[in-house]
Amino acid sequence: MEATLVLRPGRDKSVRRHHPWIFSGSAAQIDGTPSAGATVLVTSASGERLGRAAYSPDSRLRARMWTFDADTVVDEALIAGRVVAAAQRRRDLAAITDAMRIVFSEADGLPGVIADRYGDAIVVQLGSAGAERWRDTIADALMALPGVRCVYERSDVDGREREGLSPRTGPMRGDGPDSETVITERSYRYSVGFTAGQKTGFYLDQRDARATVATMAAGRTVLNAFSYTGAFSVIAAASGATAVTSLDSSGSALAGARRNAEINGVDVGEQIEGDAFAELRTLRDRARSFDLIMLDPPKLAQTEAHVARATRAYKDLNLLAAKLLNPGGILMTFSCSGGVSDDLFQKVVAGAALDAKRNMRIVGKLTQPSDHPVPLSFPEAAYLKGLILAAE
Numbered sequence: 001m002e003a004t005l006v007l008r009p010g011r012d013k014s015v016r017r018h019h020p021w022i023f024s025g026s027a028a029q030i031d032g033t034p035s036a037g038a039t040v041l042v043t044s045a046s047g048e049r050l051g052r053a054a055y056s057p058d059s060r061l062r063a064r065m066w067t068f069d070a071d072t073v074v075d076e077a078l079i080a081g082r083v084v085a086a087a088q089r090r091r092d093l094a095a096i097t098d099a100m101r102i103v104f105s106e107a108d109g110l111p112g113v114i115a116d117r118y119g120d121a122i123v124v125q126l127g128s129a130g131a132e133r134w135r136d137t138i139a140d141a142l143m144a145l146p147g148v149r150c151v152y153e154r155s156d157v158d159g160r161e162r163e164g165l166s167p168r169t170g171p172m173r174g175d176g177p178d179s180e181t182v183i184t185e186r187s188y189r190y191s192v193g194f195t196a197g198q199k200t201g202f203y204l205d206q207r208d209a210r211a212t213v214a215t216m217a218a219g220r221t222v223l224n225a226f227s228y229t230g231a232f233s234v235i236a237a238a239s240g241a242t243a244v245t246s247l248d249s250s251g252s253a254l255a256g257a258r259r260n261a262e263i264n265g266v267d268v269g270e271q272i273e274g275d276a277f278a279e280l281r282t283l284r285d286r287a288r289s290f291d292l293i294m295l296d297p298p299k300l301a302q303t304e305a306h307v308a309r310a311t312r313a314y315k316d317l318n319l320l321a322a323k324l325l326n327p328g329g330i331l332m333t334f335s336c337s338g339g340v341s342d343d344l345f346q347k348v349v350a351g352a353a354l355d356a357k358r359n360m361r362i363v364g365k366l367t368q369p370s371d372h373p374v375p376l377s378f379p380e381a382a383y384l385k386g387l388i389l390a391a392e
């Protein structure tokens with residue numbers, strides 16, 4: 001008999017609204033002995049069948065819905081079909097890039113599965129017991145997509161231990177990756193080190209911001225803080241910036257930025273290796289100033305519990321950036337912490353501007369691009385927010 005997760009009274013509401021997460025506190029009982037990643041039938045307290053979910057016995061996030069139709073069978077065909085459908089939904093993006101997120105977890109009906117395409121290579125991250133259970137099906141489906149030569153696993157980022165899974169990296173299907181993978185996005189090319197880089201190797205989610213930088217850099221001096229491999233720096237330099245400074249704490253990220261400058265035939269500009277919180281202060285103490293500043297820190301609030309501390313860090317960074325901005329300058333400031341709402345982020349930045357005694361206006365907003373979609377039933381998928389601010 002199929003194992004069944006019975007919800008507590010009243011806890012069926014979010015499932016009925018097609019929200020995919022069932023926390024441990026919502027589960028009244030488990031009938032049967034499902035293993036980690038097994039598919040369980042989900043019912044309301046009164047026994048109404050609501051759908052099927054992947055069971056995660058070791059996680060606070062006890063089950064993630066595969067389907068909200070209890071008559072749908074969760075099998076290889078369903079999982080593989082979702083991978084193919086997710087890839088197809090991105091087909092318009094191929095006109096501008098050969099690098100895109102082709103599977104974005106819950107947003108594509110595949111909780112715990114992230115797959116990023118870099119040319120003919122796909123980098124996959126399996127972050128839940130349910131995703132792990134279907135690893136071969138997922139790997140085969142990705143490998144079978146048109147033009148794919150290899151599937152590489154980077155299941156070493158975010159959350160696996162919360163699911164009772166150990167990190168895992170290495171080739172999954174096809175040839176090992178080339179020593180260097182170069183992707184093309186619009187008129188730029190970037191080297192992506194997906195076997196060792198951060199995330200799966202490139203910040204695909206900043207694609208729209210990259211396009212915006214191209215329209216704002218001409219004639220300006222630019223500071224790219226948290227530059228990683230210098231995508232914003234390359235675009236700024238190629239778009240007519242008069243000088244570009246890249247700041248990052250990672251020496252290998254700055255080396256990647258030098259490589260990207262070389263590939264695109266632009267001057268790499270000034271590079272500063274160090275902690276942004278300290279280096280921005282040093283720049284201020286040296287009376288340096290810039291016409292365009294990008295501030296794109298890593299996720300400062302890893303979970304909801306870290307929001308208060310993260311808020312102080314965002315305030316500190318934005319205060320320093322506001323002080324470094326020339327009159328008439330532009331600040332592009334980001335947060336990729338899901339736990340920090342758009343509203344809270346804007347308030348923090350407003351507080352920073354006030355303390356810096358700078359009048360600033362929002363002249364644009366940025367968010368994650370179309371390959372990182374947000375289901376209406378799952379607003380938690382939205383995590384990236386950016387404000388474009390013009391200073392007086």
Ligand code: SAH
Nearest residue numbers: 203206226227228248249250275276296298
């Ligand atoms: N804007 C980049 C992505 C930035 S990711 C892009 O579009 O590609 C965040 C970067 O911040 C990483 O490169 C990481 O090395 C760097 N970083 C993390 N903590 C830092 C700190 N305290 N000071 C400076 N850089 C830091």
